[in-house]
Amino acid sequence: xxxxxxxxxxxxxxxxxxxKTNNNFFTQKFQTNSxxxxxxxVSNISDFLSKHCVNIDKNFSILVNNGPGSxxxxxxxLSVAKGIQISKCVKLYGYKNxxxxxxxxxxxxxxxxxxxxxxxxxxxxxxx
Numbered sequence: 001x002x003x004x005x006x007x008x009x010x011x012x013x014x015x016x017x018x019x020k021t022n023n024n025f026f027t028q029k030f031q032t033n034s035x036x037x038x039x040x041x042v043s044n045i046s047d048f049l050s051k052h053c054v055n056i057d058k059n060f061s062i063l064v065n066n067g068p069g070s071x072x073x074x075x076x077x078l079s080v081a082k083g084i085q086i087s088k089c090v091k092l093y094g095y096k097n098x099x100x101x102x103x104x105x106x107x108x109x110x111x112x113x114x115x116x117x118x119x120x121x122x123x124x125x126x127x128x
Contacts, residue, residue: 005061010077011069025105093117
């Protein structure tokens with residue numbers, strides 16, 4: 001069961017991260033115009049988690065957008081999510097951009113309840 005989670009939607013357009021912890025949901029939008037998107041994403045996630053005093057442990061999950069989207073943006077978000085998974089032993093799930101019409105808690109919980117997230121293999125879909 002996915003309760004507390006970080007969700008990363010980093011496709012090159014309307015890039016957002018969200019956090020559900022202790023039955024509260026927070027979001028942050030950020031710009032990706034920087035040359036070093038990976039460091040920007042990592043520092044944004046780190047600051048975001050620190051701001052909300054989140055403890056990442058084996059009961060925490062990460063949901064990451066598999067696209068379609070920008071090749072670079074998807075690869076960066078997948079790499080960051082995988083790095084957190086490896087270092088913190090969290091569960092990692094992917095979802096399709098088309099399955100999340102609006103980035104809000106109601107729609108994200110719909111994804112989870114209807115098994116529209118996959119934990120076996122992340123298969124990004126790139127657009128050119």
